[in-house]
Amino acid sequence: MHPIAVFDLDGTLVDSAPDLHAALDRLMATRDLPGFARAEVVAMIGDGAKVLVERALAARGLPFDQPALDHFLEDYGAHAAVETAPFAGIRDTLEALLQDGWRLAVCTNKPVAPAITLLRELGLADGFAAIGGGDSYPTRKPDPAHLLATLRDAGGKAERAVMIGDHHNDMAAAKGAGVRPIFAGWGYGPVAMAAGAPIAITPAELPALLATLRDG
Ligand SMILES: O=C(O)COP(=O)(O)O
């Protein structure tokens, strides 16, 4: 069975904060509310679109409401790849891992529709055996069932997999699933979120790091 490298999306494969930020600011503008600084938005990312909108509204003293989420999803879905780009070195790293015999998958809390749109627009979608979104299965990260379902769809199993992510949700899902975690030090999460997992400072470190895990 293939070894599988499962990647988180936002903050790990792609720097998606600019388009999430822009869509959130447009949502706020529809309600005559002020927008956010990038650092504020980055700190709100990690638990999917609903929680993102919930956090943005809460920051303005408002409760969650469904029309706000619907507006955000429609707007973001149509503008997910305007400024969003893969982090430096990601394309080469994915290519190197495929060459090394790794199968690749994505496990993201972003809803699966914009996740697929985004990966397609960036020309990355074809490399992945499975893309498990935040609404693809009954639960999402940190629930290990999200990662295990993604692995199943990719044709792999936990013992031969690694999970690369930038958030404590990624590390928790990996731990719970019995998958070896790697913390993406280039992403949005503070390094304390690594919680003891090996840390890669740049994507270029991954092929060598994963080779030690596969062979070790
Ligand atoms: O959409 C989010 O909030 C997080 O998405 P991620 O799981 O790809 O980091």
Ligand SMILES: [Mg+2]
């Ligand atoms: Mg992330």
